[in-house]
Amino acid sequence: MIRISNTMTRTKEEFTPLASGEVRMYVCGVTVYDYSHIGHARSAMVFDVIRRYFTFKGYRVTFVKNYTDVDDRIIKRANDAGVTAREFAERFIQAEREDMASLGVLAPDVDPKATEHVGEMIRLIEQLVASGHAYPIEGDVYFAIRSFPPYGRLSGKNLDELLAGARVEVDERKRDPRDFALWKGAKPGEPAWDSPWGRGRPGWHIECSAMAMKYLGATFDLHGGGEDLIFPHHECEIAQTEACTGKPFARYWVHNGMVNMGKEKMSKSLGNTLNIREIVKRHDPDALRLWMLGTHYRNMIEWSEERVEESARALERLARLFHDAAAARDGGGPAPLPPAFAEFRPRFERAMDDDFNTPQVLGVLFDFGRALADARDRGAGGPGAFIAGVDELVRLARVLGLFGRATTTDGPPAEVQRLLAARGEARARRDFRRGDELRDEIGRLGWLVEDTPAGPRLTPKGR
């Protein structure tokens, strides 16, 4: 039984899907006017892991993540760059896909773009206008907040206090200063679509309502995003959608914590972002993931090169097991998992079931790793047992998105083999000086030589 912290109820709730055996989830994606940063990476990895875990538990998962490809900043930057907003957005959509793939994040089942769903949005807005939840003014359309009493429930905002503390300049045309735009009349030079209220473009919040409904239905299981989206974005999504359908929108609201730079939140507007593509030049994606998952997804995490490097060291300990298992593999059929290693999967599931407690899960994986190394060193159960154990570890780690790439090696190149043999001869002559030279030379070719009781072991450096 999976339990999930639901932002809506502020409690950890038992997860029951709407349709048995099926999970439908929607995650808010990025506004594509720049390269994705580590904060986006966190959100992506968090929901990637949640999705993978649902799949691991046997659910059929439909995962939708959108692109916001029309927005003030996209328009402005596209103008500055002298290209169309569409071209500009497309460039960063491509970049985002590359970045996410480089992090081992699985592609969504559907990744809709706002600009390709304007028709759906217009129909939604029409319904809202018809039912009195929205009103047009001079080419704009606003959502009437007072027509939806539950507004504020998700974010825990009190409407009166919201008004009192409002920092936004008041638009006198609005019936209520808290009303938000569903449709914005076009200014000259902006991308625009025809609508019953004249040419214009959709407001931000309406796109997620329209796309989530289109691909997942009026009610679906899980809606996710960064915690900075709780208000106003998700609050407004709920208002629009539920005012329109009269049905509950998402059943579980899941929000990930922010990535901080120092003490401050990493955000595009603060200009303190670190792009994913810069980071993957310096760090193994698995090390990044291990670092991210070492903090519970709801807590804030502070960016630190040092912490990521520490994670890389921790990762190496596990990676070494894979190489040893690969080396010991003899092509025989898979051995059954020895009882000594049977405790780890239940522990893994218990931790994941409890609101995707990945830090605890990692503890289980490292315990598992130690047990495996111990078995390997003592020769307990023979190589078959060791290999079966490593396979199990890899299966569990992959639910976290770790070790998704090939973990077996192609074996050392002939040149390395030749040098290793020469080193063996030198050492047999007790010519250790020559032996160490050869070891250094092999090292320069990217392979680490270690002497074990069973003979020398070769490991590719940096996995």
Add this chain to the structure above:
RNA sequence: GGCGGCGUAGCCAAGUGGCUAAGGCGGAGGUCUGCAAAACCUCUACUCAGCGGUUCGAAUCCGCUCGCCGCCUCCA
């Protein structure tokens, strides 16, 4: 000002009423080794920001104080 979150070892980080307070990094010692490396073993918080309270019992619940962060405006 309103709402929410956090403060656990040198660092990172789980645990949220009761066995010895996970795990990672770092550090110390040991086994192994020609030397290494790796691995494994042992040790590294009598204590959970501080002060009160509830309880047979609290890091875990309640109150207050101090410090930090987020949202209330675009933001993952």
